[in-house]
Amino acid sequence: MTQEGDNFKTIRDEFVAQWGVMGTQWGINRTMAQIHALLMTSLEPLSTDEVMEELNISRGNAHTNLKELVNWGLLRIVTKKGDRKEYFEAEKDVWEIFRRISQERKRREIDPAMAVLTRCKESAAQMKSDEAKAFHDQMAELEEFVSFASKMSDRVSSMPHGKAIQLAMKLLG
Amino acid sequence: MTQEGDNFKTIRDEFVAQWGVMGTQWGINRTMAQIHALLMTSLEPLSTDEVMEELNISRGNAHTNLKELVNWGLLRIVTKKGDRKEYFEAEKDVWEIFRRISQERKRREIDPAMAVLTRCKESAAQMKSDEAKAFHDQMAELEEFVSFASKMSDRVSSMPHGKAIQLAMKLLG
DNA sequence: TTGTTTTTTCAGTATTTTCCGAAATTTAGT
DNA sequence: ACTAAATTTCGGAAAATACTGAAAAAACAA
Numbered sequence: 001m002t003q004e005g006d007n008f009k010t011i012r013d014e015f016v017a018q019w020g021v022m023g024t025q026w027g028i029n030r031t032m033a034q035i036h037a038l039l040m041t042s043l044e045p046l047s048t049d050e051v052m053e054e055l056n057i058s059r060g061n062a063h064t065n066l067k068e069l070v071n072w073g074l075l076r077i078v079t080k081k082g083d084r085k086e087y088f089e090a091e092k093d094v095w096e097i098f099r100r101i102s103q104e105r106k107r108r109e110i111d112p113a114m115a116v117l118t119r120c121k122e123s124a125a126q127m128k129s130d131e132a133k134a135f136h137d138q139m140a141e142l143e144e145f146v147s148f149a150s151k152m153s154d155r156v157s158s159m160p161h162g163k164a165i166q167l168a169m170k171l172l173g
Numbered sequence: 174m175t176q177e178g179d180n181f182k183t184i185r186d187e188f189v190a191q192w193g194v195m196g197t198q199w200g201i202n203r204t205m206a207q208i209h210a211l212l213m214t215s216l217e218p219l220s221t222d223e224v225m226e227e228l229n230i231s232r233g234n235a236h237t238n239l240k241e242l243v244n245w246g247l248l249r250i251v252t253k254k255g256d257r258k259e260y261f262e263a264e265k266d267v268w269e270i271f272r273r274i275s276q277e278r279k280r281r282e283i284d285p286a287m288a289v290l291t292r293c294k295e296s297a298a299q300m301k302s303d304e305a306k307a308f309h310d311q312m313a314e315l316e317e318f319v320s321f322a323s324k325m326s327d328r329v330s331s332m333p334h335g336k337a338i339q340l341a342m343k344l345l346g
Numbered sequence: 347t348t349g350t351t352t353t354t355t356c357a358g359t360a361t362t363t364t365c366c367g368a369a370a371t372t373t374a375g376t
Numbered sequence: 377a378c379t380a381a382a383t384t385t386c387g388g389a390a391a392a393t394a395c396t397g398a399a400a401a402a403a404c405a406a
Contacts, residue, residue, distance in 0.1 A: 022282070234365050
C-alpha cells in the first residue's frame with residue numbers, strides 16, 4: 001500500500017464516519033448511512049463480508065442495512081461468475097439518488113400524513129361548534145398543502161436530469 | 174360539556190396522537206410533534222400547565238419542547254395582562270409553517286452536509302490514484318447538487334404564497 | 347443425499363434518546 | 377428585602393432503537 005493509498009483511505013473513512021453522523025441527525029440510522037457512503041465511493045461492488053470488515057460491524061447489522069438500502073433503490077445486487085456471494089453496488093448518479101430518496105420519503109412520510117389529515121377532516125365535517133369548525137378548516141388547509149407538495153415532488157422527481165436543470169435555471173436566474 | 178364537545182376532543186386527541194407517531198417516523202421527537210399539533214388546532218394560546226395537563230407530560234418535557242418549537246419559529250410566546258404566565262400560540266398559516274420548517278432543516282441538515290462534502294473534496298484534490306480521483310469527482314458532484322438544492326430551497330421558501338402557487342401551477346399544468 | 351457456503355432471522359444486550367420530578371434560578375409584586 | 381409565582385436546568389429512570397452473535401434456513405455443488 002502506497003503512502004497515497006493510505007491518505008485516500010483516511011479521507012474516505014472520514015467521509016463515511018461523517019455521513020453516518022449526519023444520517024442520525026436526519027432520522028436515518030448510522031450504519032445505513034455509513035454503508036451508503038462506503039459504497040458510493042467504492043469503485044468496485046463489495047460483499048457483505050467486505051462491508052463488515054471495513055466498518056467493523058456484525059453480519060446481522062451489515063445484512064439488514066444492505067437489504068434496506070436495496071429496498072430504497074440505492075444499491076443493487078450484482079454477482080460475479082464462479083462466486084456464490086452477493087456483491088452490492090451503489091447508484092452513483094446524484095439526480096437518480098435524489099429521485100429514489102424523494103420517492104421513498106414520499107411513500108413513508110407524506111402518504112401516511114395525508115391519510116391522517118383526510119380522516120380527521122372528515123370526522124370533523126359535520127360538527128357545528130366553533131372549535132370543531134376551526135379544526136376542520138385547519139385540517140383542510142394542511143391536507144391541501146400536503147397533497148400539493150406531494151404532486152410537486154412527483155413531478156420534479158420524474159423529470160429527466162436535463163429538464164430539471166432547465167427549470168432550476170429559470171428559478172435561480 | 175356537550176356531546177359534540179366530547180366528539181371534538183376525541184378527534185382532536187386522535188390527530189395529536191397520530192401526529193406524534195408521525196413525528197417519530199421523521200426524526201422529530203414525539204412530544205414536540207404532539208405539542209405542535211395541539212397548538213395548531215387550539216383557538217386560544219395555551220400555558221405550559223395546560224399543555225402538561227392536555228398531553229399528560231411532565232413540566233420539564235413540556236418546557237423543553239415548547240421552547241424548541243419557539244426556536245423553530247413555529248410557536249410564539251404571548252402574554253395576558255395581569256397574568257405572569259407565558260402562553261404559547263402556533264403559527265397556523267400552512268405556507269408560513271412550510272417556510273419555517275424548510276429553513277430550519279436547511280440549517281440543520283443541508284449546511285453541515287455541504288461542509289463535509291467540500292472538505293472531503295478538497296482533501297482529495299491533489300491525490301493521483303484512480304480511487305482518489307473517482308472519490309474527488311463523486312464529492313464534487315454531490316456538493317454541486319446539494320448546493321443547488323439549497324439555493325432552490327431558499328428561493329422557493331422566500332416566495333410569497335401567491336408566487337409559489339403560480340410557479341406550482343405552471344409545473345402541474 | 348450430504349456437505350459446504352451464503353443468507354436470513356432473532357433473542358438478548360448495548361446504546362441512544364426521551365422523559366420525569368424536583369431543586370435551583372429567575373422574575374416580579376408588596 | 378421578602379415572598380410568591382413562574383421558568384429553567386439536570387441527574388437519574390424509562391423507553392425506544394440499534395447491534396451482536398449465533399443458530400436456522402436457504403442455496404448450491406458434489
